[in-house]
Amino acid sequence: MATTRTKPARPHRTRFPRVGDTRGLACNLLAGLLLILAATGAAGPLDGIVAVVNDDVIVQSELQAEIDLVLPELQSRGTSIPARDVLEKQVLERLILKRLQLQAAERLGIEVDESTLTEAMTSIAARNGLSLDELRLTLQQGGIDFESFREDTRAQIVATQLQQQAVMRNIRISDAEVDRFLEREGDSLIQRREVRLQHILIALPDNPTQSQIAAARSKAESILGRLRGGADFASMAAAESEGRRALEGGDLGWFPMAEVPTLAVDAAQKLAKGETAEPIQSPSGFHLIRISDIKGDDPEPVSQTHVRHILIRTSELVSDDDAKRRLDQLRLRIVGGDDFGTLARAHSDDTGTALKGGALDWVDPGATVPEFEEVMDALAPNEVSEPFKSPFGWHIVQVLERRRQETTDALMRMRAEDALRRRKAEEATEIWLRQLRDEAYVDLRLDAGDY
Incomplete structure (x- = not known):
């Protein structure tokens, strides 16, 4: 057990919502609402201290409340729930990061006024097809105190502002970075209407053995390696594919995005022009899908x-x-x-x-x-x-x-810069959170049997 401090610490039970994702405050708040409504079996008012975080504490009832929110989230994703002791340690670490962010926001004087908070609450209600009064009633029917939820909402807005101030304002995107991004990934910025697909099939027999599956996978991976080494896809398809379009170079033609075969949807959405996806297994065999061309909507001015x-x-x-x-x-x-x-x-x-x-x-x-x-x-x-x-x-x-x-180039550069900024924000936020954790005084008491 870690040495405890004799100075009494003031319990602080405000849950601090996740701020790692800046891609939509209202969506995060809505997700939080649904998870809270889904959670059942809330813990009783226990006071055992499970962690000291600088001059604040996290108590057992907070840990249990956070676990109650995490469990339905894991279940909805189909994720196996870890052993209880492992789950407690992971959730406690998440609570520590939330508390550290709240403390940082307080030091910087970041606050949310009542009008901003009311606007956010109204937005949450609207996204659920409710008025603000109806949201209050819905929360009460779910056993959730409206004022507590309101303060959780305030905390998430504060968290978003903290991330903007501590991380986002320090991100810089150079013209050279934009140029490199457009050269390598420019196609990913186009609003895709249609894609042209090429296909190679390494077929499997009915009821294949494990050795047959392994041999087909190995052959598909070997062909992919040759393609990425510069081999021509059409020639490889004609020589190696067992698909119906092998002699046409594996060309499947143009597909509107809504009509792309299920097998190729992920590749059609994510790959750049000229790229080939990793081998995809289906009952008929292993497939290699290439995006040979893309048609996109003309950018608006x-x-x-x-x-x-x-x-x-x-x-x-x-x-x-x-x-x-x-x-x-x-x-x-x-x-x-x-x-x-x-x-x-x-x-x-x-x-x-x-x-x-x-x-x-x-x-x-x-x-x-x-x-x-x-x-x-x-x-x-x-x-x-x-x-x-x-x-x-x-x-x-x-x-x-x-x-x-009116120039397309300007819009493409704007989109590239925005994509780079989001990418850098994810990396910078992770680094900043690790630094925040490393510089803090944290006394873990979860294993001490204090509760």
């Missing part, structure tokens, strides 16, 4: 905004009220005739744009956080916004002009 901003970041010394008050004063000066760029150079905390008078240049849709984009899109040219808050701090924004960018 991009609406771009030329914008500049002034950012005031909050800290232990600068509160939300302080930041908003400073920006209110700066806005009054700009409206009164002072130059926006001059004030941005003197006052903005965004060092990357301050020297350029706050200019972000031409901004594509989706290139900024939702809070910023919503305000920016509502402004007329030359209009200056009221102060507003984003995960980076408090801003005022001025739209200079707008244009329609």
Whole structure:
């Protein structure tokens, strides 16, 4: 058993929802709701401490409540449930990471106001086809306290803002990275309408033996190796395939995405033009599927905004009220005739744009956080916004002009940058969470028999 601390710790029982996935707050909240409604057999009010996390604690009742949420999630995925002691340790580690993130958010002064929280709750209700009052009733019927669920929702919004501030703002995508991505994976960005497939079949007899299956698999893998080494697919199909289209080079023709054979759906959705999937086994044998061509929808023109901003970041010394008050004063000066760029150079905390008078240049849709984009899109040219808050701090924004960018290249580069940013975000979040865990004081008491 680890040495315990004599200083009493204050129990803190707010469950901190998962923040690793930034791809849709409302969807995560909805999933959380469904899991909570599915969970049964909640634990009683036990107080045994199972972990100390810095100056906070996790108690047994929290651990049991989290297990009650995890179990239906595992069952819905068809995942084997580990042994009880293993499950407890895994779930406890997840709770520790949640608690550490909550503490980090508190240190940074990240809070969620009532209007933002009400908007999120309304969104959850709407996604379930309910009004806010109906959501309250549904939760109560499921044995869930509405205020507790509301605070869980607040915690997840805080978590998302923390990730934006601690991870996302540090991600940079270079032009060279975009160029390399487009060269290697550009086809994956096309909205696919149709794909042209090629096929090689290594057939199996009825009721094959294990040795026959192994031999067919080995042959398929050998052919795949030769293809990836530069061999021509059509020639290999004509020589080796036992499929009906072997003499046509294995060409199966064009398929609308909705009509792609089930066997080839995954390859049709994910592979780039010219790539061949790993061997796929079916009762008839082993299949090699190649994406020989792709037809995509023509990209729509991009609406771009030329914008500049002034950012005031909050800290232990600068509160939300302080930041908003400073920006209110700066806005009054700009409206009164002072130059926006001059004030941005003197006052903005965004060092990357301050020297350029706050200019972000031409901004594509989706290139900024939702809070910023919503305000920016509502402004007329030359209009200056009221102060507003984003995960980076408090801003005022001025739209200079707008244009329609008709070039396909611009849209493809925007999509590539967005894909790279999501990819880097996953990696950066994992590194940041490990660092957060390594730097924390954590006293595990799960094996101590304290509960």
